[in-house]
Amino acid sequence: MHHQIVRRAGAERETLWVLLAAGVILASATLAVGLRAAPDAEAPLAAHLIDSRTGLTAAEQGLYADLKAAGEEIVALRTAAGRAPTPEELAAEALPPFAADPSAAARGGHTWTFAETGHEIAYAGVSAAPELAGSLVLRLDGHGADIWLKRAAEAPPAPPEDAALSAAGWKRIVSTFTAGVNR
Amino acid sequence: MTGPAILFDAVDLTLGRTVILDGVSLRVAAGTVHALVGPNGGGKSSLIRALLGQAPHRGTIRLDWPGDGPGTVAYVPQSVEFDRGLPLTVEDFLAVLCQRRPAFLGPDRRINYGAALDRVGMAGKARRRFGALSGGERQRVLLAQALIPAPDLIVLDEPMTALDEAGIAIFKTLLAELSAAGTTILWVEHDLAQVRRLATRVTGLNRRVLFDGHPMEMLSPERVFDLFSAVPRRAGAERIAS
Incomplete structure (x- = not known):
C-alpha cells in the first residue's frame, strides 16, 4: 500500500528554494569576501616621515605643492646659470613660495635662507607662525627634491643631513598611496 | 493493479474571501464508480x-494505492478551451497530451492512438x-x-454534458469496462438519472458534504431538493449523516 498525500498548490516550496538559493549565494559571497580580503595596506609611517595628504595643514599643503614645483624650476635655473639661485633671486622672479606676497604672509610668512653643501643645495624657510605652517627645508640633489617639516620657528641643523634633521625632530614629507587615494 | 482509494479529510478551500469547500470529509473506495452531485458553484x-x-x-487528501508506488491518474475536463482555427489534428492533440516526445516531432508510433480513438467511436478520424x-x-x-x-484512477468532470446519444452509449460501455478493470472512477455529474443507474456510490456536495451513500437510497426527491436549494440546511445534513 502506497500512501500519496496530495500537496496543496502554491509557491511555498518554490519560495523556500529561492530563499535557500539566496542564502547560499549570500553565504558564499561572505565567505569569498572574508577569505580574499586585501591585507591592511596602511602600514604606519616611520617616525621621521609625515604624510602629505593627512599630516599637513592647509597652508603646509599649499607650501609643499609650491616647493615641489619650485624645485623643478630651481634645477632648471641652476643648469642654465651654472649656480643655484638665491632665495632673493627667486623672490624677485615672484616664484612661490619665495615671493613675499600676501599669500606667503597668510601661509606663515617664512624667511628663506640658502645653503650649499657640495652638489646638494638646500633652502630653509623658518616660519613666523608655526601654528599656521611649520618650518620647511627643500633639499635638492641631482635626482629630486626632499622636503622636510618641523612645526617650530627654528632653523634646520647645518648641514641638513637626514640623520641630523631626524635627530632634531624634523619630518620628511612623503606621499603614501593607499586604497583611499582616488585621484 | 486496481485503482486507489481516496480519502478527503476536513478539506477546506477558500479563494479570496469566498469559501468554496468547508470541511469536506469523504472516502472514495477503491474500484468504485463514485459520483459527485450538487448545484453549480457547489x-x-x-x-x-x-x-x-x-x-x-487545507486538510488532507490522500490516495491509497494498492501497489508500491502511485499509478496512472487520468482526467477528463468539462471542456477544452482552444483556438478553433489551430491547424491541429486529433492525433496531434492526443500527442500533446499523452506522449513525452515533443508533439511537433510527430505522434509517437509506439503509442496506439488509433485504438484509443476506436474505443470512443472515433476510429478513422x-x-x-x-x-x-x-x-x-471533442x-x-x-x-x-x-x-x-x-488509467488506475480516472477523474471525470461532467463528461456527458456535451455528448450525443451515441456518445452516451459509448461512455456507458467505457465506464463499465473501466469499472470491470478495477479502475477507481470519480465522476462529477449533473444527470441524476444516469448517476442512479451507473454509480455505485454518490455524494451530494454544496460547499460541504450533504449526503453520501448508495444512489438508490440517497437520491430521494427530498434530498435532491435540499441539495439544490439556495441555502443548504446544515442541520438536515447532520441528521442524514448520523
Missing part, C-alpha cells in the same frame, strides 16, 4: 482540482482537424486521451 470541480493538486486547499470537430466529438477525444496509458 465546489465539485474545485474538489477535483484539489485532488489533482491544483488548488490551495485521427487526421481530422481538431477545431472542425463537433462538441460531442468530448470523445477528451475521453480517448484519458485512456492513454490505461
